[in-house]
Amino acid sequence: MTERQLFLGAYLLFPSGHYAGAWRHPYSERDFNDRTLYQDIARTLERARFDLAFIPETVSYREGFARHGLSNGLKHDPAQLAAQVVAVTDHLGVGVTLSTSFNEPYNLARTLLSLDHLSGGRVAWNVIQSSGPANYANFPRAEQLGRTELYDRGDEFVEAVLALWRSWAPDALVADPETGVYADTTRITAPEYKGKYVEVRGPLNLPPSPQRHPVIIQAGDSPRGRDHGARWGDVIFAIERTPADLRAKKDDLRARAARQGRDPDALRLFAAVQPIIGETTEIARARRDALASYIAPEAGIEFFGMFSRLDLGDLDPGTPYAQVLEERATPEHLESRTIVQLDELLGARKRAVTLAEAAVTFSTSELTPQVVGTGREVAEQLADIFTSGAADGFLVTPTHFPGTFDEFGRAVVPHLQRLGVFRTEYEGTTLRSHLGLK
Numbered sequence: 001m002t003e004r005q006l007f008l009g010a011y012l013l014f015p016s017g018h019y020a021g022a023w024r025h026p027y028s029e030r031d032f033n034d035r036t037l038y039q040d041i042a043r044t045l046e047r048a049r050f051d052l053a054f055i056p057e058t059v060s061y062r063e064g065f066a067r068h069g070l071s072n073g074l075k076h077d078p079a080q081l082a083a084q085v086v087a088v089t090d091h092l093g094v095g096v097t098l099s100t101s102f103n104e105p106y107n108l109a110r111t112l113l114s115l116d117h118l119s120g121g122r123v124a125w126n127v128i129q130s131s132g133p134a135n136y137a138n139f140p141r142a143e144q145l146g147r148t149e150l151y152d153r154g155d156e157f158v159e160a161v162l163a164l165w166r167s168w169a170p171d172a173l174v175a176d177p178e179t180g181v182y183a184d185t186t187r188i189t190a191p192e193y194k195g196k197y198v199e200v201r202g203p204l205n206l207p208p209s210p211q212r213h214p215v216i217i218q219a220g221d222s223p224r225g226r227d228h229g230a231r232w233g234d235v236i237f238a239i240e241r242t243p244a245d246l247r248a249k250k251d252d253l254r255a256r257a258a259r260q261g262r263d264p265d266a267l268r269l270f271a272a273v274q275p276i277i278g279e280t281t282e283i284a285r286a287r288r289d290a291l292a293s294y295i296a297p298e299a300g301i302e303f304f305g306m307f308s309r310l311d312l313g314d315l316d317p318g319t320p321y322a323q324v325l326e327e328r329a330t331p332e333h334l335e336s337r338t339i340v341q342l343d344e345l346l347g348a349r350k351r352a353v354t355l356a357e358a359a360v361t362f363s364t365s366e367l368t369p370q371v372v373g374t375g376r377e378v379a380e381q382l383a384d385i386f387t388s389g390a391a392d393g394f395l396v397t398p399t400h401f402p403g404t405f406d407e408f409g410r411a412v413v414p415h416l417q418r419l420g421v422f423r424t425e426y427e428g429t430t431l432r433s434h435l436g437l438k
């Protein structure tokens with residue numbers, strides 16, 4: 001038995017997330033307007049003792065993504081989905097993604113603190129900084145900033161939200177019918193936050209929640225993004241192809257946290273993984289190999305085009321990938337993480353495949369590492385990564401809904417528990433307590 005226990009999160013993005021064929025998978029539910037789907041998933045995750053369900057966000061429409069049912073092709077409001085999740089569970093946490101670019105601190109702080117109260121202290125905020133023409137077109141009054149300034153604004157935004165969340169002292173709500181004092185307003189202070197980009201007077205009209213205020217998640221990857229995450233994040237999400245890359249990222253984030261005066265042990269790094277589970281190793285491998293068949297070449301090209309930023313729309317799917325790179329890629333494209341890592345994944349085949357084959361390979365997991373095998377084998381691989389210290393937890397990204405989560409809960413979690421690296425019962429009721437955060 002090890003003392004240290006790993007954390008588990010579930011990635012909830014519909015109609016498909018990291019795997020572009022998820023909604024077409026023969027085992028998948030397809031009615032994403034049915035609240036019982038989200039409730040089923042929430043109950044499944046709680047039965048498996050997951051720490052949290054994670055709900056991403058985007059605030060624009062992309063025609064090709066809607067046509068092919070790619071990630072965010074249909075997007076419910078994250079706070080509304082989170083409300084469905086917490087309504088049918090008692091322990092499961094929920095991570096809600098909301099952008100600092102297109103909200104005001106006051107409404108964001110209240111939406112999340114309200115949900116945090118109504119869930120009994122189980123909410124996290126995934127802090128993102130959105131940009132890009134399609135997003136700005138929907139928020140014409142938002143200030144258009146470069147990547148670095150967006151993070152500068154993000155720093156102020158988080159500071160303002162935290163100040164609002166802390167504007168009531170924990171004992172300010174008195175609710176004493178004898179004296180008639182509902183709130184001791186001497187214990188409530190307006191933060192009067194005034195930064196370069198963000199301004200809000202406050203106070204909020206809510207007291208602190210059972211976990212005081214929501215946990216903070218961040219997933220920045222650029223040097224400036226990592227500084228932002230290391231400064232504010234309780235949880236950091238990462239997608240890295242190898243345990244060595246994860247380890248390097250974790251060390252880098254810990255160093256950045258220490259430089260900003262934070263205790264590096266306060267960070268929890270969750271590594272995204274795509275489990276593919278079978279009754280036998282061979283069945284699991286066959287399931288992995290079948291994933292490509294649910295992604296149309298056009299869908300894969302659309303998905304890969306977005307991430308690689310290559311202009312691919314007019315190309316025949318049968319065009320040799322080597323030719324596409326030669327004719328369309330700048331040195332910057334060639335050095336990008338998407339192209340370098342896809343090359344690694346394609347290995348010896350990398351210059352022999354067609355555009356469609358390269359794009360579909362990318363789209364089976366968006367470069368998220370696949371963990372393939374029986375429940376026991378998947379658990380052992382995850383436990384190895386965890387015990388090596390490369391990650392504190394895993395963000396499980398599905399190939400089909402709700403099946404991946406059900407299979408993971410039934411076939412993998414018992415082995416993680418047997419190995420002594422995962423809880424058999426929740427010890428507390430708040431997300432902060434699951435994550436061992438102060």
Ligand SMILES: Cc1cc2nc3c(=O)[nH]c(=O)nc-3n(C[C@H](O)[C@H](O)[C@H](O)COP(=O)(O)O)c2cc1C
Pocket residue numbers: 055056057058097127128129130218219220221222223224225226237238239272395
């Ligand atoms: C697991 C994970 C989930 C993410 N979820 C979102 C999201 O919901 N919305 C979004 O706009 N960006 C999301 N991102 C992107 C990150 O916030 C960040 O912008 C990205 O990792 C690039 O880092 P950079 O902004 O420092 O360049 C996510 C990233 C990861 C790894």
